[in-house]
Amino acid sequence: MASSIFKYVFTDFLKPMLQLLLFVFPAFYAAVFSLLLVFAFVVFLGRNPPPATFVFDPQVIAIADPANASGLPFPAPPHANTSLGVGRKESPENASDLAPAAANHSTEAEKGRGGSPEKGQKASESGKDLATCDLFDGRWVFDESTPMYPPGSCPFIDSSFDCLGNGRPDQNYTKLRWQPKGCSIPRLEGKKMLRALRGKRLVFVGDSLNRNMWESLLCILRHPLKRKHRVFEASGRKEFRTDNSYAFRFEGYHPSSLLSFLVGGGFRSCASCSRTAQDYNCSIEFFRSPFLVRESSRVDSQGKSRETLRLDLIEASSDAYRTADVLVFNSGHWWTHEKTSKGYEEEHAAARRNFYQEGDHVYPQLSAEEAYRKAMRTWGTWVDTRVDSNRTRVFFRGYSWSHFSGGQWNSGGNCDGETEPITEDRHLAKYLKLTGILESVIGEMTTPVLYLNITRMTDYRKDAHPSVYRVPAGKRKPGGFQDCSHWCLPGVPDAWNELLYAMLLRELS
Ligand SMILES: *[C@@H]1O[C@H](CO)[C@@H](O)[C@H](O)[C@H]1NC(C)=O
Ligand SMILES: *[C@@H]1O[C@H](CO)[C@@H](O)[C@H](O)[C@H]1NC(C)=O
Ligand SMILES: *[C@@H]1O[C@H](CO)[C@@H](O)[C@H](O)[C@H]1NC(C)=O
Ligand SMILES: *[C@@H]1O[C@H](CO)[C@@H](O)[C@H](O)[C@H]1NC(C)=O
Ligand SMILES: *[C@@H]1O[C@H](CO)[C@@H](O)[C@H](O)[C@H]1NC(C)=O
Ligand SMILES: *[C@@H]1O[C@H](CO)[C@@H](O)[C@H](O)[C@H]1NC(C)=O
Ligand SMILES: *[C@@H]1O[C@H](CO)[C@@H](O)[C@H](O)[C@H]1NC(C)=O
Ligand SMILES: *[C@@H]1O[C@H](CO)[C@@H](O)[C@H](O)[C@H]1NC(C)=O
Numbered sequence: 001m002a003s004s005i006f007k008y009v010f011t012d013f014l015k016p017m018l019q020l021l022l023f024v025f026p027a028f029y030a031a032v033f034s035l036l037l038v039f040a041f042v043v044f045l046g047r048n049p050p051p052a053t054f055v056f057d058p059q060v061i062a063i064a065d066p067a068n069a070s071g072l073p074f075p076a077p078p079h080a081n082t083s084l085g086v087g088r089k090e091s092p093e094n095a096s097d098l099a100p101a102a103a104n105h106s107t108e109a110e111k112g113r114g115g116s117p118e119k120g121q122k123a124s125e126s127g128k129d130l131a132t133c134d135l136f137d138g139r140w141v142f143d144e145s146t147p148m149y150p151p152g153s154c155p156f157i158d159s160s161f162d163c164l165g166n167g168r169p170d171q172n173y174t175k176l177r178w179q180p181k182g183c184s185i186p187r188l189e190g191k192k193m194l195r196a197l198r199g200k201r202l203v204f205v206g207d208s209l210n211r212n213m214w215e216s217l218l219c220i221l222r223h224p225l226k227r228k229h230r231v232f233e234a235s236g237r238k239e240f241r242t243d244n245s246y247a248f249r250f251e252g253y254h255p256s257s258l259l260s261f262l263v264g265g266g267f268r269s270c271a272s273c274s275r276t277a278q279d280y281n282c283s284i285e286f287f288r289s290p291f292l293v294r295e296s297s298r299v300d301s302q303g304k305s306r307e308t309l310r311l312d313l314i315e316a317s318s319d320a321y322r323t324a325d326v327l328v329f330n331s332g333h334w335w336t337h338e339k340t341s342k343g344y345e346e347e348h349a350a351a352r353r354n355f356y357q358e359g360d361h362v363y364p365q366l367s368a369e370e371a372y373r374k375a376m377r378t379w380g381t382w383v384d385t386r387v388d389s390n391r392t393r394v395f396f397r398g399y400s401w402s403h404f405s406g407g408q409w410n411s412g413g414n415c416d417g418e419t420e421p422i423t424e425d426r427h428l429a430k431y432l433k434l435t436g437i438l439e440s441v442i443g444e445m446t447t448p449v450l451y452l453n454i455t456r457m458t459d460y461r462k463d464a465h466p467s468v469y470r471v472p473a474g475k476r477k478p479g480g481f482q483d484c485s486h487w488c489l490p491g492v493p494d495a496w497n498e499l500l501y502a503m504l505l506r507e508l509s
Contacts, residue, residue, distance in 0.1 A: 131506055133182035135499050136453040140421050140460055143177040147490030148188060154219035154489070156248075158241055160470045161212060163488035168469040170419045173488060176464075178457060178495040185502040190224040193501055194250055196508075197282040203321040206330035207290035209400050212486050213328070214286040215240065216493035217500075218248055221284065225252065234283075245287045245317065252279025285324070289315045290334040293375040298362065300354070308357040311374040314382040322386055325393070328452075328500065329379070332399040332434055333485060335372045372434055376441040389447045393507060396442060397452040397496060399435050402485040403462040415484035416467035421460045428459045450503050454496055464491045 151164040151174055159165065178185070204214040222231045233240075234247040294310040321327060356363045356371045363371075383394055404413025422428060435455050442449045462484075468476060470483040487493050 130183045130185070130502065131509070133180055135180045135183075135185060135502060136457060137182070138178055138180035138457070140176040140457075141179045142172075142175055144175060146177045146494070147174045148190075148494055149219045149223035149490060151490055154215075154222065155238075156215050156218045156222070156240065157489045158211070158215060159472070160241075160483065161215065161466060161486060161489045163466050163469040163491075166466070166469040166471060167473045168466075168488065172419060173461075173464040174490045176421065176461075178498065185498055186505060188220055188498045188501045190221040193504075194221055194252065194280045194282055196504065197250075197280070197284075197325070199281050200325035201283045201285060201321075201323075202326040202328070203285045203287060203324040204328045204330075205287045205289050205292070205315075205321060206328075206397070207288070207333055209333060209486060210328065210330045210397065211240065211286055211288070212489070213330075213397065213493040213496050214284065216489055216491075217497045218284055219489065220494060220497055221250060225250075227252065230279075240286070243288075245285065245320070247283050247285040250280045250282045250284065252281075285321070287317055287321055289317070290331060291315070291375060292329060292331045292379045296357065298357065306354065308362060309355055309371070309375075310357050311371055312358045312378055314378060314386075318382065318386075323388070323392070325391065326395070326504070327387070327392055328395040328397055330397040330400075331372075331375070331379075332438075333402075335368045336434060369433055369437060373437045373441065376438055377444075380441050380445045380447075383449070384446045387447065393450060393504065394447055395450045395452055395500065395503070396438070398438065398455045399432055400454060400485075400487075400492075401429065401459045401461075403465060404482075404484045412479070413484060414467065414482045415462060415465050416469075416482060418463045418465075418467070421463050423460075428456065431455075450507070452496060452499055452503070454499070457495070458492060461487075461492050464488055 151171065152162070157165075164171070202217075204210045204217075218231075222228055225231065230251040232249055234249050237243065237246065240246055291309055292315055294313040294315050296308050296310045296313075297305050298308050300306050353365055354362055356366045356374075358374070387394060403415045403418070405415065407413035432455065439451070442451055464487050466483040466486055466488050468480070468482055469488070470486075471480070
């Protein structure tokens with residue numbers, strides 16, 4: 001009896017107690033101890049937070065980046081000793097030493113253009129501050145460190161811009177960097193730009209040349225990221241030519257996200273915890289809108305439906321991008337015919353009959369230039385009245401040259417075999433009328449439009465179009481059209497994005 005009671009006490013009471021003491025309690029203490037450790041670590045991190053990252057909002061800039069902290073949201077990028085320390089007054093040279101250097105520089109640059117593109121400039125040549133220099137007055141220089149993403153490495157490039165993939169043998173066209181006369185532009189560092197765009201939308205609106213630029217930016221921003229799968233088209237599309245709009249999400253995510261969430265939740269306001277949960281949370285989008293105004297149709301006297309262009313109405317999807325943080329517009333190629341075979345003479349844009357419409361009125365005939373002026377004014381009024389310029393930076397990218405010789409795009413015009421840029425200014429084209437119209441409309445607007453004046457810089461680059469390499473060798477037809485309008489990627493649009501970045505920095509400093 002006693003033994004059975006003892007056995008009962010032992011098996012049902014003492015033994016479990018012993019087990020509890022031996023196994024569960026140590027585990028419990030270990031757990032408590034490690035929780036304390038984690039807590040201590042979190043407290044430590046909370047007291048020593050990583051430096052507040054720059055945010056694009058003008059209001060937040062003021063908080064995150066007091067004007068006199070360092071003058072700049074980003075540290076000055078290292079750039080082959082030519083860095084000027086964007087927006088900073090400090091410079092390797094004395095200010096008084098800079099003026100003559102800048103003044104003499106232009107003549108040096110002129111000489112440089114006469115010959116072949118030269119190696120990157122010396123620091124002494126980069127005279128003026130980025131803040132005041134004309135970014136679009138410069139030349140192309142050979143630079144082994146370009147391009148910003150290796151050829152063939154980016155899955156977002158449309159096959160018709162993928163010259164290397166389509167068998168283009170030479171690669172020098174990917175190694176030219178744009179060098180303004182009066183300053184150096186900061187190298188576009190993808191991660192820094194993404195951090196600046198955290199929680200923001202950057203939207204390209206325009207024709208296929210803006211798609212060219214959009215794809216270039218996607219590749220530039222994606223290349224330095226480790227977790228490339230965190231960059232994806234919002235609805236999973238893998239082809240970027242046919243639809244009217246695309247949105248790429250750059251989410252980013254790092255292992256400390258959970259921790260920063262805890263830190264954010266525990267020691268800061270919860271606004272910062274939602275922000276830190278994703279690294280970038282930024283969206284880089286493209287809206288196809290080659291005219292910027294609305295494509296429409298009407299029924300003619302024979303009862304047939306005819307296409308028209310409403311010069312008085314902004315394009316229908318404009319509400320979808322009106323509130324973006326950065327807008328980059330373009331429009332040009334669809335208004336005018338391409339250059340003639342005789343050099344780069346501007347061809348008088350052909351009038352299109354019964355195409356342009358304002359209200360109920362269809363113009364029997366209107367020159368493309370007049371139509372362009374009306375459309376750009378419609379666009380300008382829309383920007384001035386519907387876009388909040390405190391929130392949104394509005395860019396317009398100017399006309400990008402085509403280089404068809406021996407015919408037009410659809411009549412045997414070609415540019416294959418061009419492997420070097422134009423080096424002599426006298427071979428450049430006359431200024432284009434459309435550009436003058438655009439510049440005057442922008443000048444009349446109340447919104448400060450940031451004008452990417454790339455017309456001349458593209459004129460040099462007859463070497464950088466896809467030409468026959470718009471299609472893979474196997475699918476090429478003899479006598480097929482060449483593409484001397486768009487640009488191979490990597491290539492010229494990368495430089496436009498560098499200038500876009502430089503202008504954004506300039507805006508923010
Ligand atoms: C920052 O600049 C303001 C005026 O712009 C000045 O009053 C203030 O003393 C400066 N602070 C520092 C730390 O330089
Ligand atoms: C850049 O500057 C560093 C230090 O100031 C120097 O060692 C280096 O040689 C310079 N490089 C060039 C290309 O001038
Ligand atoms: C800058 O100017 C000061 C005096 O004006 C001079 O002593 C110094 O050598 C100059 N620095 C350079 C890099 O020219
Ligand atoms: C720059 O030009 C001025 C005249 O415009 C000349 O006196 C000076 O020697 C030049 N400096 C250099 C470094 O060429
Ligand atoms: C590429 O450019 C470099 C530097 O200008 C030049 O030395 C080289 O010959 C060029 N290569 C080709 C294939 O044109
Ligand atoms: C991401 O950014 C959008 C604005 O573009 C914002 O509405 C959203 O709350 C952000 N999400 C996170 C998780 O930060
Ligand atoms: C933009 O900011 C200015 C100055 O801060 C202010 O006066 C103006 O009302 C703002 N405009 C809008 C549309 O919020
Ligand atoms: C754009 O650049 C061209 C030449 O590069 C220049 O003539 C024109 O004045 C510039 N336009 C503006 C608005 O700065």
